[in-house]
Amino acid sequence: MLTLTLASLRQQARRYLAPAIAVVIGVAFVTASMTLTTSLRSSTQAALTGDLSHYAAVVLPSQGAPVPEPAAQTLRDLPGVAGVVAHRVGWTRFTLPSGPRDVQFSTPPSPTSAARLVDGRMPTSGGELALSRSAAAGSGLRVGDTVRVDDLTHSRGSATAPDDGVGSQHRAAATVVGIIDAAADPRYGSTPVAFATDADVAAWTGEEGYREIDVAGQPAASAEHVRSEVAAALGGQAVVRTGDEQAQHLLAQATGGVDLLGILLLAFAAVALFVSALVIGNTFAVLVARRRRETALLRCVGATGAQVRRLVLVESCVVGLVGALTGVALGLGLAAALARLANRSAALGLPQLDLAFDPTAMALPAVAGVAVTVLAAALPVWRAGRVAPLEALRPALPPTGRSRASTVRLVVALLVLVAGTALLVAGPTVFGEQDLMLGLVVAILGGAVSFAGVLLLSRRYVPALARLLGRLASRLAGPPGDLAVEGAVRNPARAAATSAALLVGVTLIAMMLVGGQTASASAAHEIDRHYPVDVMVSGSGASLPADAVARLERLGVAAATARLPQVTAELTAGRGAPTAEGMPLVGLPTDAADVLRDPSVLAATPGTLLVDQQVAQDTRLATGERVIVKVGERHTSLVVHVGGRLPYPYFATEADLRRLAPQAGVAQVWLRFTEGADLPSAMEAVNAAAADVPGLVVSGSAPERAQISEALDVALLVVTALLGISVLIAVVGIGNTLSLSVLERTHESALLRAIGLTRGQLRLTVALEALLLSAVGAIVGCALGIGYGWAGARALLTGQATTLLSVPWGRLGLVVVVALVAGLVASVLPARRAAAVAPAVALAAE
């Protein structure tokens, strides 16, 4: 029998190309994912042990409070200690042309750290900075540039108002002297970090104490001895571990993230393998059907059903093995290429990756590839064994209509669909209120089950939809359109499987796009409430010069502007002493609503005083309470209304404020950017307009808003790219189905050519058939994706916000167009092959 198998494989090699390619892509994906995660883990481990094993003890904050500053000196004086590296870490802001940016500051990495200088030098004296590669990429700063850094110690010291977020006038200038690749050190990872001397970090961030102190022991002293000595000296103020303990601890933390990444990648790879399985199953079904006569002849001459099955099974094993081995090789190459790319790109913020060749990362994908192929081919294999010897002598029967089996299948599919949908919808409502994770898990399970139902039903709706779309095709293309529809729906099972392969990928992509947009639209309300004002330009209480105001109002990037007066007021609740003195009170003009992202955040009605939530709590003011507001000699009585998080502590209507201070000038200009304005250039324009007025402060939440949506976009892009691999496999499947159909219909095509179908029309027919199959997959996929995306966002946002379905029609349209173009590309070769057959030859062969 083996001779037969080999002969058959040799003869049909070209037909097995598509399933082999499907296996190759799927297995390459798995191999690359596993190799990269393994490499990431081993690189992290190497970086950690290479660093921390040099230290006898590591001192860490206990319960969040930094290690007190004197501890460093205490440790240095211990007898067993050779040296100490103290890490001070805190946060402050850069003022960049694109606006303010929060940045983490740290003392320079220890000499043993895996972080290394890639440009310039380390900061050695005051006013010098080195940036991590991710910080440099994010800020656009280079060695030699100067940047303004908020000095939090000094602004805090002089602040009379609560930290109002307006920004401080105390800034220091710092020069960038070096760029550091810090990603390999898990202390920093991909977080943007600026490194400066200990004194500067302390001054700028106001951080009093250390995040970590690494203690090097004397050569003679054991690590455990030094550790206990250090612990005794600090007396419970901090957590003390040996270097090795800390390395283990960090490794567990870091690899937790790597493991999660690995699981995610494997989930996408599993999707790709599943789609491969559909393509493989389809191919074997077609090949077995094509070979019915040949198989029957084998049975006539004495082959048993089992022997026939073994024959096909071995074929599937060989195809799987060849595909899997090629896939592993390709995957390793891919991982190596990606690692090189990651090592070059700063923006990714990944540590230096040294490729680790893990036998498991090669064996497992190979086994999975073979297993998927053999399992996918199982049903066709079983059918092959049922071919009766007599079929060799009978003409091939056309596919029969509805049998009992297909009714059973319909009922089962409907039950599965309904049950899955019920779980998907009910999960978040029933379980999600108490336990978000449980609700989410139930919803995911329900989604998977209902999708299985959708796939089982595909035999029913794929041909129906293809016919429906086919009407359009016939109207546009005439007879080739009709022929394409008939060809596409002729074998419902094959049409369904071909379309379903594409359906999987498109559904998942559409789900991610719709879910992402729905989640962000639903969260947009939250974001609007947190960041109501794009840009605030203020002169810290003083009136702004009229020309600066005019310049700001004329900016092209401003969709709306508002002028706000501000006075210093004194508040008295009840009869006692003033509750607050010297408080900035901002007047809201009637057109303030135009500049606000969420006008309800700052909606003061006449006669009320809008108070920031936190301030109200601190000063014990409650909604409905009456307060006397005094400005200079004038005073009035206002009713307190406690709001949410506000940009300033107190607001009143402009009319109420002017009654207290008729002469109050314009102290602030607020801007709302036009939708879709390019943020860096918009901020630059604002800064330029405010530049020549000393003391003007530009603040606002536009940069934060942009960061949030940018992060979401990047995540969606990556996910779409990963799912795109399954679409690629599906397209291989479409091409494969078509070329097998073309082979099957050689005689029909010849007949059509004989009675007057031109070569171009025949090509068009095949192309239209591909378009129909991919259109059904893409359209149904998008429709399902909208449903699943909404359901997923709903499950994620349970109890947080009402889920507002928001569909990115443009992107979905793009997905459909890409699927159609891909289908069309897949049809090129089969169409050419169909058209190349000379009608006389094909007719004579019969």
Place this chain on the structure above:
Amino acid sequence: MTTHSTAGTFEAAPRPQLAPAARTHSLTKLYGSGPSAVRALDDVSIEFAVGQLTAVMGPSGSGKSTLMHCLAGLDTPTSGRVWLGDTDLTGLGDRALTLLRRRRVGFVFQSLNLLPMLSAQQNMLLPLRLAGRRPDREWMTHVIEALRLADRLDHRPSELSGGQQQRVAVARALLTRPDVIFADEPTGALDSQTGAQMLSFLRTSVRELDQTVVMVTHDPRAATYADRVVLLADGKVAGELTDPDPDAVLDAMRTMGA
């Protein structure tokens, strides 16, 4: 090219009054190349008169199907020329040949004549639809009635008997009113009674509808329905009979050594 002289009777015959429906001149067709090339047709010059049912006979491998394919524009000759009416097919490209087949040629093949996914009526109308032409309703009704297909129009080929399938194929060929209908073993897959019906219909359409039919067959009984029989052997014209009876055909075949 060769010293062998083809059937003298044909060359001596007086030219017909009408221009022939189809003719060839020194038609030669080789398959393959070099020493292993097969000479399917060897210097064949022949004419087919308008309004006649001509049977081309010969044993397997005599080149009769190749001759038909070349005449119908399905295959291109290696050398020599082919005319359909007064159109020279020799220089035509694939597209021109396709349009010519669509408009001026009808086909009936031995089996698998019909597209399985189309109904009988859709199959019949396919050449007209490909050409973007509307069927002549009166003609269509006439053809359908003559072929007794009125109650089979909505059936798929798999629901039709072999004879019915062939009648649908004939209807398809007739509907476009082609210059010539080429029938390749039209009765090959039919039982003798159905085959006889089929052949008498073909002859009726020649007599009454003024249709020209060229039929390739190796069935001597089929040949007796023809006005004229052309005998082919080894790619050459080996003889010819007019208004043959079965005995004459069988005799002729026997002398050819078939």
